[in-house]
Amino acid sequence: MIYKSRSESAELLILNALNKRMSLTEKDKQHYLVLRKGYEGEVLFDSMTEKLECQCLILNDLLLRINHTVFQIDALMITSDTVHIFEVKNFEGDYYYEDDKLYLTNKKEVTNPLPQLSRSETLLRQLLHHLGYHSPINGKVVFINPEFSLFQAPLGKPLILPTQVKRFLNRVNNSPSKLNGKHKLLAEKLKSLHLTESPYQQLPSYSYDEVRKGMICDRCNSFEVIVEGKRCICGDCGGEEKLSEALLRTIEVFKLLFPERKINTNEFYYWCNEAVSKERIRRFLKKNLNMVGIHQWAFFE
Ligand SMILES: [Zn+2]
Known part of the structure; x- marks a missing residue:
């Protein structure tokens, strides 16, 4: 059973929002695409592990710390003995493996995930000992994409290739696995130790003025959104969305990108690129956010 689910990291959410609202440098764009692809792979793996019927506790995406060292685990599964x-x-x-290195077939080297796995194993072992647990740890690198091939795959290394995932x-x-209270306690403990802010975040610098304002179509990312009554209609793809839902999405992005800015009617009116009347913005904020302060000094959280 899934004990801790996965969600998109703040880094990925911010890059996703910025990618739609400003032009990212080639390097930032690449970083964003790599993160997104990685996330999609993890979600695909989750969709397979969530079908397991044996007694197990699954914690997806853990960021943990032991002795000032932070490490990340894509997925962790507690069974009775492992x-x-x-x-x-x-x-x-197509990739190939040679001398403990991993290459694309055009000879470009990519980071071998095995040392990273073994680092996570070592650090997790220390953390578990610290918590009073001595279960063996079994680490695997899972290549999840069905379009991945590995030539000269080494035998005896903890690799799971796409055609082996189901069998594994x-x-x-x-x-056979029978969980008891101690396993549950370990899952609870690890979940509570999960760090929400990654020290490895790589975000481009951006300012309010650089970021394009406006409501964005949920389907095609177009800014050509017209408000008609209680609905938003996209001028590009014809997609329709309830205005209240579109406003909720829009304010979430604003809060994500500019957590330091205070939200009031004017601020959000301009963030929506004046597409919605101030009166409606005011009613929306009052209904969906908490008002702090009074009169012209009031803002929303
Ligand atoms: Zn659209």
Whole structure:
């Protein structure tokens, strides 16, 4: 059973919003695409592990710290006798393995995920000992993309290739596992130790003035959104959305990108690029956010 679910990181959400509202440098864009692809791979793996029927506790996406060292685990699974950890890779295309290195077939080297996995294993082992647990840890790198091939794949390394994922999970599913209160306590403890702010975030610098204002179509990302009564209609794809839902999405992005700015009617009116009347903005804010302060000094949280 899923004990901790995965959601998009703040870094990914911010890059996603910025990508729509300003032009990112090639480097930032690449970073965004790599993050998004990685996330999609992890979600694909989650969709497979959530089908497991054996007694297990799954914690997706953990960021933990031991002795001032931060480490990240894509997925962790507690069964009665083992703690499994997974480093999920959504690589696509043809790769080969040589001298403990991983290359694309055009000879370009990519980071070998095995040392990263073994680092996570070591740090997790220290953390578990610290918490009084001595279960064996079984780490695997999972290549999840069906379009991934690995030539000269080394035998005996903890790699799971796309064609092996189902079989591996079936094996886990069919191994006898009986959880008790101690396992549940470990899951609870690890979930409570999860850090929400990653020290590895790589965000471009951006300012309010640089970011394009306006409401964006949920379907095609167009800014050509027209408000008609209680609905928003996209001038590009014809997609329709309830105005209240579109405003909620729009304010979430504003809060995400500019957490330091105070929200009031004027501020949000301009953020929506004046597409919605101030009166409606005021009613929307009053209904959906908490008002702090009074009169012209009031703002919303
Ligand atoms: Zn559209």
